[in-house]
Amino acid sequence: MRSHPASADYARHLSLIGAALDARITHPTGDPLPRRSTWGPALDVALPRRGLGPDAVLDEVVAHLIPNGMRAVDPEWSGWILSAAESSVLAATAAAAVTGPQRYLLTAYNLVEDVSLRWLAQVCGLDPERMKGIYSSGGSVANLVALGAARQWAYEQRGVDVAADGMAAAGRPGAIYASSETHHTVLRAAAVLGLGRSAVREIPVDHRQRMDVAALAERLTADRAADVVPIAVVANAGTTNTGAIDPIRAIGELAHEHGAWFHVDGAYGLVAWADERVRPLLDGLDLADSAIVDPHKWLSAPTGIGATFVRDPTILERAFTQEPAAYLAAIDAPADVQVSVESMGIHYGDMGVELSAPARGTAVWATLLALGSEGVAARVREDRDLAAYLSRLAHEHPRLEVLAEPTLSITCFRYAVPATSPSDADALTEAIYHRLVRTTPYVPSTTRVAGALAIRPCFTNPRTDVEHVAGLADAVARIGDELTGR
Numbered sequence: 405m406r407s408h409p410a411s412a413d414y415a416r417h418l419s420l421i422g423a424a425l426d427a428r429i430t431h432p433t434g435d436p437l438p439r440r441s442t443w444g445p446a447l448d449v450a451l452p453r454r455g456l457g458p459d460a461v462l463d464e465v466v467a468h469l470i471p472n473g474m475r476a477v478d479p480e481w482s483g484w485i486l487s488a489a490e491s492s493v494l495a496a497t498a499a500a501a502v503t504g505p506q507r508y509l510l511t512a513y514n515l516v517e518d519v520s521l522r523w524l525a526q527v528c529g530l531d532p533e534r535m536k537g538i539y540s541s542g543g544s545v546a547n548l549v550a551l552g553a554a555r556q557w558a559y560e561q562r563g564v565d566v567a568a569d570g571m572a573a574a575g576r577p578g579a580i581y582a583s584s585e586t587h588h589t590v591l592r593a594a595a596v597l598g599l600g601r602s603a604v605r606e607i608p609v610d611h612r613q614r615m616d617v618a619a620l621a622e623r624l625t626a627d628r629a630a631d632v633v634p635i636a637v638v639a640n641a642g643t644t645n646t647g648a649i650d651p652i653r654a655i656g657e658l659a660h661e662h663g664a665w666f667h668v669d670g671a672y673g674l675v676a677w678a679d680e681r682v683r684p685l686l687d688g689l690d691l692a693d694s695a696i697v698d699p700h701k702w703l704s705a706p707t708g709i710g711a712t713f714v715r716d717p718t719i720l721e722r723a724f725t726q727e728p729a730a731y732l733a734a735i736d737a738p739a740d741v742q743v744s745v746e747s748m749g750i751h752y753g754d755m756g757v758e759l760s761a762p763a764r765g766t767a768v769w770a771t772l773l774a775l776g777s778e779g780v781a782a783r784v785r786e787d788r789d790l791a792a793y794l795s796r797l798a799h800e801h802p803r804l805e806v807l808a809e810p811t812l813s814i815t816c817f818r819y820a821v822p823a824t825s826p827s828d829a830d831a832l833t834e835a836i837y838h839r840l841v842r843t844t845p846y847v848p849s850t851t852r853v854a855g856a857l858a859i860r861p862c863f864t865n866p867r868t869d870v871e872h873v874a875g876l877a878d879a880v881a882r883i884g885d886e887l888t889g890r
């Protein structure tokens with residue numbers, strides 16, 4: 405007999421955890437958050453020698469984790485770009501954790517990985533027949549995979565297999581072109597790929613934080629004259645700071661004119677294609693050689709899910725194949741009805757940087773199944789309307805000003821004091837922000853718009869409604885008045 409047999413009390417545990425989560429969601433918000441000193445000691449304990457058993461774990465989760473987690477489930481949360489998982493996702497994720505702990509083998513989870521990628525492409529305006537996808541842990545790795553494919557492709561055009569022979573064999577340096585508003589994970593990807601952060605050419609932006617296409621053209625031309633390989637041009641479909649969308653078609657055409665791979669970072673904004681009012685801004689997606697989107701941002705998937713789509717999946721295999729592994733050798737036979745180990749199903753392990761990986765598609769499948777394409781469109785539309793509403797409120801208020809108008813669901817604004825210096829204005833915004841998050845339930849984030857500090861709510865939380873937006877504007881104005889003695 406085993407001394408510690410596996411526990412299998414799923415029904416009771418899931419129903420109790422569900423009840424605790426429901427209680428957290430309906431809990432009146434706005435209470436001050438308990439300080440770490442009140443809950444930290446209960447969790448920061450030594451590893452027990454004798455395990456306490458699953459029921460004790462459940463008690464700890466209910467007593468100490470759920471009440472002391474992020475406020476992301478509260479309607480006043482608008483910080484960062486995320487939305488807490490919903491119950492449909494929870495059920496699917498729990499099922500996958502137990503009966504689909506890997507995305508491989510010809511199981512329902514391997515199929516749902518593929519189905520969900522096709523659905524995701526469809527809601528994001530990518531042609532599921534032409535763009536094949538793979539999940540990874542989020543936008544960081546999704547960008548790395550896309551740019552790794554771009555690097556492989558760029559040097560293959562010049563007769564070099566960098567996956568096999570390394571950058572030392574490349575002969576010529578390469579460059580990646582992206583706007584100065586591009587997420588810093590593009591720089592990190594360049595570092596990891598051996599190109600170096602300095603290989604990323606930061607192209608300036610216009611007054612709406614969109615890439616300056618003329619400046620891009622100049623830089624591409626100058627680099628070509630210097631014998632630099634144009635590896636990829638990156639366009640933003642929704643920047644992290646303001647939600648700006650670069651002129652996608654113009655950038656894609658220029659990239660291809662210069663023989664560069666065209667990548668679209670839509671980690672945040674590609675889902676906005678579901679709102680038909682956004683589609684003209686996303687015109688040109690058909691030119692993309694790769695694109696990414698993070699279901700854990702606007703689609704309520706649990707954090708840890710990004711997707712890379714590429715036009716030619718064979719390039720992923722050439723860039724990322726893990727090489728034959730002895731312990732996987734016997735399971736390569738294609739099979740049709742097979743849930744054991746005779747077929748791996750789709751070989752995602754050869755298309756990215758992970759072998760073992762959860763069946764992330766299950767959560768995406770659950771979200772999209774629960775919402776449908778119309779539900780996704782409604783979410784995006786309503787979140788964008790909230791951002792537009794906040795902009796209106798700020799314009800109408802005598803002491804609020806908008807620093808960046810919303811394109812997607814971000815509005816950058818601040819309390820305005822005429823004739824203050826930029827540094828005094830920033831200091832006041834910072835003081836307002838600190839008082840806001842300490843003394844009210846509102847949790848936006850901050851960012852800089854053309855150098856100026858702004859309060860930056862990002863509306864991707866389906867629990868947020870107009871009264872919370874109005875409450876945020878009022879709270880910022882009130883705290884600004886208090887701090888300036890008005």
Ligand SMILES: Cc1ncc(COP(=O)(O)O)c(C=O)c1O
Binds near residue numbers: 698
């Ligand atoms: C546009 C964009 N790209 C990439 C990333 C990185 O994504 P992740 O945090 O999922 O790794 C983010 C994150 O906010 C983002 O907004």
